[in-house]
Amino acid sequence: MLEIALRAAVMSKSTRAFGIQKQWAYLEFEELFSQGDMEKSEHFDISFLSDREATNIAQVRPIFVQEVIKPLFISLSEVLPQLDTLVKACQSNIEAWQKYKETVEDRDRYLVPPVQVEMVDDGKSD
Numbered sequence: 001m002l003e004i005a006l007r008a009a010v011m012s013k014s015t016r017a018f019g020i021q022k023q024w025a026y027l028e029f030e031e032l033f034s035q036g037d038m039e040k041s042e043h044f045d046i047s048f049l050s051d052r053e054a055t056n057i058a059q060v061r062p063i064f065v066q067e068v069i070k071p072l073f074i075s076l077s078e079v080l081p082q083l084d085t086l087v088k089a090c091q092s093n094i095e096a097w098q099k100y101k102e103t104v105e106d107r108d109r110y111l112v113p114p115v116q117v118e119m120v121d122d123g124k125s126d
Contacts, residue, residue, distance in 0.1 A: 001079075008076055014069045015089035018096040025061050026109060033110055052110050062097035065090055 013024040029049070036050030049055050070090040077083040 004072070004076065008072055011069045011072060012086070014065050014093055015073070015086040016093075018093055018100075021093050022100075025057060026106070029055070029057050029110060056102065057110070058097060058100050058102035058106070062094045065094050065097065070094070 013028075014021055016024070032047075032050045033052040033055075036046045036052060039046050039050065049060060070087060073083060073086045073090055077087050
């Protein structure tokens, strides 16, 4: 039960107000996209949802909340009924994501990968 509660705590960002939840979603995807960028640079297959050019956050996020996060909170609310408010919050965010139209600004946040700075050892030590 403790593991489930810990996992729920990590995923609880999806129960926040949509604006906050959206910010967290974009940050989480940036982590996935960074992984995909590394995989691509090493000529590996890019992991699921880690390809910044093929993934549309606004399209996949409501599915993720519906299929992964909401069922977790439904299970928890069967044991702790007061958590039903979190199930309702998940549903509210699913509906908000389904109505949301991703802006050019949103897409620009992840279509252009962040600049990677490579450290070069010049052989000198302090």
